[in-house]
Amino acid sequence: MPHGSQINVVIIGGGPAGLAAAFWLTAPEQNDRYRVTLYTQGWRLGGKCASGRNYSEHDRIEEHGLHMLMGCYHNAFATLRACYEAWHPGPGSPLSTWEQAFIPQRKITLMEPDGRGGAWEPWDFANLPRSPGEPGDGLGADPMAARALAEGPVDAMHRLVKRLADWLETSVGLDKLIKGGKAAIAALRAPLFEPTDERTKKKLNDLEIANKQLREAIGNKGWQPAGHDAEQNESFQLASGAMSRLLILANLGVATGLGYLRDIAHSGEAAYDKLNAQDFRAWLATCGAFDETLASAPIRALYDLAFAFRDGLAGNIDNGSMAAGVTFRFAMELTFGYRNAPLWKMAAGTGDTIFTPFYEVLEARQPGCVQFFSRLTDMTAANGRIQSIEISIQAVTGDGTPYRPLVPVKNLQCWPNQPDWDQLKDGSVLRGCNFESSFCTASAGTRPLQVDQDFDLVILAIPPAAITKTPASFTQGSARWQAALGDSRSVGTQSLQLWMGPPIAGLGWPLGPTVLTAFAENYDSWGDMSHQLQTESWSCPDAPQTIGYFVGCLHVPQQPAPTPDSMQQAANQQADQWIAQHLPILWPGYGAGQQTCRCVAANFDGSDLYVQTPSGTNVASRFSSADTADFANLYVVGDWTRTRFSGGCFESAIESAMLASRAISNFPTHIKTT
Incomplete structure (x- = not known):
């Protein structure tokens, strides 16, 4: 590692782990020792946790799934609390402190069949006790x-x-x-x-x-x-x-x-x-x-919470x-x-609540450190070090200035659900291209990066299924990398968001706002997210009063080879069937005419897959972010690494980033690892 001069760190991936690593390496305590450049595909940050505002549909929040934080996510909350301390949102922002951004949830409902031909009964844990302190303390x-x-x-x-x-x-x-x-x-x-x-x-x-x-x-x-x-x-x-x-x-x-x-x-x-x-x-x-x-x-x-079913086939728990x-x-x-509450809901979209503060803090510390529309296409190694990185530039702005990703919604800076085509060169031609999909081949050129010139250290912050979408030349001669990738397991997920006219009680749900799981497939989990209506822009006479987020596993067939169209069609059909068969069990007062709108997402592509933790050798073969990943200048972060939970969760992603930052810089000092 160079001494004396600024150390150039390249981070590949704009999900929670990559952003948290950038956040800790650029902290004031680092005394500007590290120059960080983060490359991410597409127009927004968040990875599989990204959300986007649909400005043609009342600025509604569109998510990949039902995202919440647990009250035991102490590393994640410590990082987010530090981020909110460093963040200076614009005037009138409804989110300026972490307490405004995250809402404690003390009610949880489980569902179980009662043995009477498809009937279900709620197992309600209402008003779970408040424990001392706050998460991240x-x-x-x-x-x-x-x-x-x-x-x-x-x-x-x-x-x-x-x-x-x-x-x-x-x-x-x-x-x-x-x-x-x-x-x-x-x-x-x-x-x-x-x-x-x-x-x-x-x-x-x-x-x-x-x-x-x-x-x-x-x-x-x-x-x-x-x-x-x-x-x-x-x-x-x-x-x-x-x-x-x-x-x-x-x-x-x-x-x-x-x-x-x-x-x-x-x-x-x-x-x-x-x-x-x-x-x-x-x-x-x-x-x-x-x-x-x-x-x-x-x-x-x-x-169900861990999508822990082989091939996404969740109908039988014995397949878990x-x-x-x-x-x-x-x-x-x-x-x-x-601490405090077992679950924490976000006051707005995941992107608005988490990734806007991360982005604006990073840009304030090191302007231009986030490079959008930048996809990893290969990485090579020799002599025990990463030697080169090849980045495909998916799009560039028309005037050559940095891309401006955020849009204001009710005084809150948000990520749109698609790029601002007017900013992009040839935007009218590119319109409709999904830069986050591996099926998108749009490219405005390449950016080769060389060790000792463009970077000293590399932090790889993309999941295994995305790594294997590239040639990943650096892994070919590494038995450790072959084992880690070979033992990794990922699964498709699907999400359904419903905006409903009546309030939740009017839909026939008697137990009040809750987070529910262990229900019928293919959407076994539901969260009432109606509180987010105040952050959207509904002004029509028939504005919804309820938002329900549903999520579950998605089976991704090997043959015929899945495509975005085929998987979206399958998810839409499964949503139709599930709504007709199972939603009236949860909401006895449900009627099709009460639905204001809906959003269905099929998360089957490499970066969208959920990382599982199956029994066997999966955990043993994982890399630890506290050490280099078989190459002297490479660290790997993400929820597929070895952490306290070694599971597909926000906590594991953030913990891995903290471990990598401490291994590189001896900061942050305190990390919960046991």
């Missing part, structure tokens, strides 16, 4: 944060296991459900001992006894909770479905705790690596999870695959490690 300079970060992985996870014990007592009532419940809760709360210690063996035995009693309770139709006779049991005279749910939750908690004590508590990080060879459900079965639990809505929700180690960690943090 603990990654700054305060001493409490430093202490938390200094804790080892076992200490950090054991804190969550103790919260699991609290939940089993206060929410599930395990000690009231079965005689052995109190001992099981005490076993989870107790200090850790050596795995051969008699006390550890007793704790495992207490959990196994509790699980056996739960099994007997499920099979016993005349069962009464522990410590209650028939006359004293009025508070537990629940509907059979509600009592089944309590027993399933109790079994899930006991099995999870048993698996932690048996397989993880005494082995540290190596335990997670070992477990990743197994599917999460298969591992839970070895921990005593019942068949009813493994097929339940809470488990189905995890697989999630690496057990990272899934355990994610599930525990999602449930017991969130």
Whole structure:
């Protein structure tokens, strides 16, 4: 690495990971040590998280899917909070602080079949508790944060296991459900001992006894909770479905705790690596999870949220695959490690809320550092270094000035859903070209970049499916790259956005604004996003009062070879069928005439695919962004790298960027990695 002079860093890819890497490398604390140039295809930033405003349809927000942040995304929130601190939006902007941009969501609904010929019942978790602090706390300079970060992985996870014990007592009532419940809760709360210690063996035995009693309770139709006779049991005279749910939750908690004590508590990080060879459900079965639990809505929700189905075929949960180690960690943090709220909605579109601040901060720090309409076509390596990069220039502006990507909507700078054709040279000829599609071959020339002249370091921030769309010459002689790409798995997704005339209650949904999952395919997840109407420009008499975002897996056939037209047609047909068959279950008051408009997206192309984390060797073969990627001047970032969750999520993308920045520059100092 050069010393003394400014270090030129080329970042390939304008998604969350690439932008976060640029953000941290250009921070004031870096003292202008790094000159960053970020190349991204098309007219906007965000990758598969990009959104665009449709100015011909009331400036409506058009997304790739249902994007939310989790309250356990501490690296992501630390980065976004730092970005909002550095951002200076224009006068009157409705979003100027992170608290205005992200809205806590404490209501979650799961759906489950009730066994009556296609009927479904909601499993509503209303008003989930507010936990202390805010997401992203603990990654700054305060001493409490430093202490938390200094804790080892076992200490950090054991804190969550103790919260699991609290939940089993206060929410599930395990000690009231079965005689052995109190001992099981005490076993989870107790200090850790050596795995051969008699006390550890007793704790495992207490959990196994509790699980056996739960099994007997499920099979016993005349069962009464522990410590209650028939006359004293009025508070537990629940509907059979509600009592089944309590027993399933109790079994899930006991099995999870048993698996932690048996397989993880005494082995540290190596335990997670070992477990990743197994599917999460298969591992839970070895921990005593019942068949009813493994097929339940809470488990189905995890697989749906992660699009964790082979080839996008989500109709049968047995077709799901999630690496057990990272899934355990994610599930525990999602449930017991969130701060304030478990989920956070965005006040406007993903592009408006996240990528506008990133872009404007970067442009203020280093004007011209973002190069739009720039697609990677190849990268070569020799002598252990990346030697050259070839960029295809997809389009140029008519007057030669930098492209101006943003448009104002209600005092908010937004990304349009298509380029500003008037800015582009030959824009009338190019009109309609989708520069984000690998099927688009438009080019206004190439830009060759050479090591030691145009760049010193490279950060590759595009997903594996996009890398394999190029010749990727640099990977040909690298066994590590061949393994990482070969073990990676991605899946197509589809999204449906509906703008509806009546308010949500008028559509027949009785439980209020929610985020829902584990529902019928092909759109198993729904989020009420009606709050975003105020950021759109509806002024017509029949303006909608409800927005629903739906998302699910999309099967991408190998033959015939998919095209944008064929996949969009398939997604439209599946949306029609799903609306007719399943939407009236969610919205009993739904009528076709109530639909103001809709938007369907088929996400099947390389950069749009969702990165999965299946069991097997997937996690083990991933690169870590904390080190170079088999070449001395190359770092790889994105949610397909090895991180705390090693999963397709915003947190993994941002964590990888932070790790790469720290490896290069020793900044940022604090990153949550356990």
